[in-house]
Amino acid sequence: MKAFLSFSCLILLVTACNTPEKKAESMSADSSKSMMESSSEEVKYPYTLDKPYKNWQPGDKKNTQVVLNMLKAWETKNAAECASYFGDSVDLSVDYFHKVIQHDSLTAMLEHSWEDYATVNLKMDDWESVISEDKKDEWVTVWYKQTWTDKKGKTDSMAVVNDAKIVNGKIVVFDEKVRHFPAPKK
Template sequence: MKPSLLLIALLCALFTGCKNNAATNQQKTDSTAKLDFPFKPRYDIHWEKGDEKNALIVLNCLKKYIAGDVKGAAENFADTVSFIGDNFYFNGKRDSLVNILARVRGDMVTVTKEFDSWMTTYYPDKKDTWVTLWYIEKWTDKKGKKDSLYYVDDVLLKNGKILVYDEKIRHFPTPTK
């Protein structure tokens, strides 16, 4: 008889624990609705995990760029695209952007990218999918100078096409000798 009492006590504890845990998770989710944020974002803060096929599109684009295949890198760009970079803004036809990027890539002998991570998010309120990437890019130019930057890229995709490529950079401090 003792084993069945012990079993019943364990089951009760298990169900009680699960119920409290579920209530705690529900409370965390609902708590953002009660917060009074000092700013209003352009996108709803209630996003969902996006389809990782979009990250694959962006990563394949960058892989082709590294290999020097700028035209191939732009295969999944929309016909009209925006590209935002440090002191650079382009909004126009894909072919024009390819010409600009080909000149930039042509000045480099080698390019590598070391990724920290990436994340795909979907915003139901706007039906937008964004891929955010965090990485270090290193390159050697034709004069033999080596350099690197830290990037955070936000890429907007719709129907498998890149509409906006927005890169933000951080310079590394010059090493002291």
């Protein structure tokens, strides 16, 4: 009888020790399932889009390389190389400027953009390449700080976000948003 009682206690002990792991696994699976179900639920946003959301996915890293190479070429005053990363025309929006530029006018415009600068330095904060679920739209976004010294010796800087639409490996839309840093208090 003692042996039977000892054996029963051992079985209860083993069962009790194994149950929390199985319960934890079960709870983990339940919470994962719950998270997946909640992320696929319909969400009612307070705003609507003119076009449906494109369900963006991670894009091709080569597109990021195109944009970064273009920016490096501009930073180092290589207008011809910089222009080589753009398509036959580019819808260009930068601080206080918006125009569709034909490729044959791009190099001269890029050279003109350096007129007031002695030096420019770009310090990258982050970048991301995305593609729409239907594979029709590819964009690269870069975040960086641009610091420059003008030809009079004054140094300034601003935060910049660029969105570049890529078609067949070329930039066809370049949209720049900037935040000018406030002047230092005197």
